[in-house]
Amino acid sequence: MPRISHTRPGEGRTLPRPDSDHGWLRTVRDGFFSGWISGAITVVFVAGLATILPSVWRWAVADAVWYTTDPSACRAASGACWAVVAEKYRVILFGTYPYDQHWRGALVVLFVTGLAVLSSVPRLWSARLFVVWAVAAVTVAVLMFGGIFGLPYVGTNQWGGLPLTMIVFITSVVFGLPLAVVLALGRRSHLPVIRAVCIGVIEIVRGLPLVSVLFMMIILLPLFLPSDLTVDKLLRALIGMVVFFGAYAAEVVRGGLQAIPAGQYDAAKALGLGYWPSMFKIILPQALRIVIPALMNDIIRAFKNTTFVSVIGIFDMLGATKASLRDVDWVRYSTEAYIFVALVFFLYCFAMSRYSQFIETRLGREDTR
Amino acid sequence: MTQALVKIDGLQKWYADFHALRDVTLHVGAGERVVICGPSGSGKSSLVRCVNRLEPHQGGRIEVAGTVLDDSPAAVHRIRLLSGMVFQQFNLFPHLTVLENLTLGPIHALRQTASQAEAHAMQLLERVRVADQALKFPGQLSGGQQQRVAIARALMTNPQLLLFDEPTSSLDPEMVSEVLDVMIELAREGVTMIVVTHEMGFARAVADLVVFMDQGEVVESAPPATFFANPANDRTRQFLAKLDLAA
Ligand SMILES: Nc1ncnc2c1ncn2[C@@H]1O[C@H](COP(=O)(O)OP(=O)(O)OP(=O)(O)O)[C@@H](O)[C@H]1O
Ligand SMILES: [Mg+2]
Numbered sequence: 269m270p271r272i273s274h275t276r277p278g279e280g281r282t283l284p285r286p287d288s289d290h291g292w293l294r295t296v297r298d299g300f301f302s303g304w305i306s307g308a309i310t311v312v313f314v315a316g317l318a319t320i321l322p323s324v325w326r327w328a329v330a331d332a333v334w335y336t337t338d339p340s341a342c343r344a345a346s347g348a349c350w351a352v353v354a355e356k357y358r359v360i361l362f363g364t365y366p367y368d369q370h371w372r373g374a375l376v377v378l379f380v381t382g383l384a385v386l387s388s389v390p391r392l393w394s395a396r397l398f399v400v401w402a403v404a405a406v407t408v409a410v411l412m413f414g415g416i417f418g419l420p421y422v423g424t425n426q427w428g429g430l431p432l433t434m435i436v437f438i439t440s441v442v443f444g445l446p447l448a449v450v451l452a453l454g455r456r457s458h459l460p461v462i463r464a465v466c467i468g469v470i471e472i473v474r475g476l477p478l479v480s481v482l483f484m485m486i487i488l489l490p491l492f493l494p495s496d497l498t499v500d501k502l503l504r505a506l507i508g509m510v511v512f513f514g515a516y517a518a519e520v521v522r523g524g525l526q527a528i529p530a531g532q533y534d535a536a537k538a539l540g541l542g543y544w545p546s547m548f549k550i551i552l553p554q555a556l557r558i559v560i561p562a563l564m565n566d567i568i569r570a571f572k573n574t575t576f577v578s579v580i581g582i583f584d585m586l587g588a589t590k591a592s593l594r595d596v597d598w599v600r601y602s603t604e605a606y607i608f609v610a611l612v613f614f615l616y617c618f619a620m621s622r623y624s625q626f627i628e629t630r631l632g633r634e635d636t637r
Numbered sequence: 638m639t640q641a642l643v644k645i646d647g648l649q650k651w652y653a654d655f656h657a658l659r660d661v662t663l664h665v666g667a668g669e670r671v672v673i674c675g676p677s678g679s680g681k682s683s684l685v686r687c688v689n690r691l692e693p694h695q696g697g698r699i700e701v702a703g704t705v706l707d708d709s710p711a712a713v714h715r716i717r718l719l720s721g722m723v724f725q726q727f728n729l730f731p732h733l734t735v736l737e738n739l740t741l742g743p744i745h746a747l748r749q750t751a752s753q754a755e756a757h758a759m760q761l762l763e764r765v766r767v768a769d770q771a772l773k774f775p776g777q778l779s780g781g782q783q784q785r786v787a788i789a790r791a792l793m794t795n796p797q798l799l800l801f802d803e804p805t806s807s808l809d810p811e812m813v814s815e816v817l818d819v820m821i822e823l824a825r826e827g828v829t830m831i832v833v834t835h836e837m838g839f840a841r842a843v844a845d846l847v848v849f850m851d852q853g854e855v856v857e858s859a860p861p862a863t864f865f866a867n868p869a870n871d872r873t874r875q876f877l878a879k880l881d882l883a884a
Contacts, residue, residue: 529726531724532728532730534686534691534728535724537689537690538691538720538800539746540714540742540746540747540794541746545741545745545746549741549745550741553732
């Protein structure tokens with residue numbers, strides 16, 4: 269005879285889950301000593317930390333010199349010389365930009381960071397953002413170049429540091445994304461010429477290291493252009509960065525386009541919509557939404573890739589740091605200076621990384637609404 | 638007989654080397670309702686999708702409201718604007734609200750103003766009884782509601798012809814009738830309709846002609862009374878017997 273237990277509606281009791289009350293001892297045991305291997309890993313790890321941490325602490329904190337304008341004070345101490353940051357931060361952050369004009373660079377950094385934050389709020393996403401960024405580009409150019417409104421003119425050969433890093437980064441993304449969309453659409457075009465060109469650009473650029481793309485822009489581009497036309501070095505580097513970002517992001521966008529069901533195209537056609545309205549109003553909004561997490565990955569990488577421009581003599585933040593350490597009094601404290609720069613990079617990248625997690629769960633939620 | 642709105646003559650279609658439609662001829666007069674049925678893979682979808690060029694055909698002739706459907710974009714565009722289509726999977730745009738789903742076409746294909754399109758959209762949503770859902774997203778609606786929205790969307794261009802490809806096949810059973818009711822109302826109002834469906838009740842109620850297809854061919858076509866009482870062809874009889882078993 270089968271035994272069946274019946275519960276009349278409303279009579280089933282809610283019971284607490286028997287293993288839900290852990291206590292901290294239990295948590296520690298389950299988490300760190302759940303078995304032989306887990307216990308061994310915990311012990312080795314703690315022992316390792318115990319040997320490393322004290323010396324790190326001594327170097328970075330206890331024996332460190334926090335502030336001095338006299339490099340010999342650092343030489344006397346056995347710990348880190350954080351004073352190099354205070355001494356050199358203006359050069360690290362603004363490179364060779366004229367010293368008394370640094371405020372312009374600082375404004376650019378604040379302005380661009382603020383706009384980037386605004387642009388990441390999903391509720392503010394609209395075509396109007398492109399207009400805002402276009403206006404922003406003009407503002408940034410006015411601030412950086414000057415030459416009007418009583419601002420002294422500063423050529424791109426004097427630009428450097430964090431504002432330059434931001435400009436390279438934002439330009440790569442803001443122009444690279446539309447390029448990626450164009451390349452991705454072109455790769456799916458029915459016109460063989462367009463398709464071939466787009467596949468060519470994507471595959472060639474993806475097959476080259478960024479450094480060689482930059483060198484090509486510096487060395488090869490002038491060979492193809494009429495000799496009386498000189499293109500600014502920074503501009504050439506920017507074009508290289510944009511194309512590099514665009515080629516990688518194009519493949520991501522293509523993945524998104526492929527994920528859109530054929531029925532969406534059918535519905536658009538049946539309504540009499542042409543190619544461009546279908547793409548801009550129906551296909552791309554959905555495709556881009558799908559690939560935002562993957563694009564964030566490319567965007568974070570684009571931020572770090574800005575450091576490559578220093579190999580062609582453009583002083584991004586890392587290049588400016590290196591240049592600032594040519595000072596014989598401070599050159600031995602380059603480690604500390606690089607740690608500081610690493611921290612600035614980490615702050616930006618970590619923020620973007622957290623944001624990409626936020627946007628991923630947020631968009632995931634929208635899908636199931 | 639009324640002037641034929643849709644004239645399909647000797648239609649041939651291939652998918653690569655697969656001969657999917659073989660010499661299909663079908664004329665639909667203005668205001669007539671044609672129901673197409675047949676086993677899976679018989680070419681029903683292919684046929685209706687050829688009418689508005691979601692699929693190209695390789696032989697024969699299609700003419701809708703005097704426009705011959707050929708490769709010219711103008712002809713394709715004209716025919717798409719004067720026909721509306723409803724799909725099995727609804728194919729609503731998930732990132733747009735119900736209202737935006739309706740207004741998108743007229744705004745971008747007919748250059749209507751947003752307020753014009755919205756007023757028309759609200760009228761149609763009223764008519765298919767989902768006006769209260771206008772500001773929701775398709776994913777928040779039941780299947781039956783979504784399909785009624787899709788019907789309203791197809792009506793936005795005031796089409797002379799409506800194409801339905803198994804509009805109730807992916808609906809839960811309890812939602813089938815709410816969609817069929819809307820379709821029956823449209824039929825009574827005299828809209829020309831070509832409907833792929835296995836809802837034989839619908840065919841009996843509104844069809845002027847029932848077409849049975851098998852293996853890319855029109856095997857039999859007759860008014861519903863004759864079609865159901867006296868099917869001439871063995872394959873039709875077998876098919877109807879299977880449908881009866883399923884029902
Ligand atoms: N895009 C395509 N590429 C290749 N073959 C196709 C394509 N679409 C349909 N076919 C084939 O053409 C034939 C007819 O397909 P169609 O979709 O028109 O049938 P159907 O009658 O609508 O079937 P169902 O009841 O399953 O919807 C089938 O054999 C199908 O496999
Ligand atoms: Mg079908």
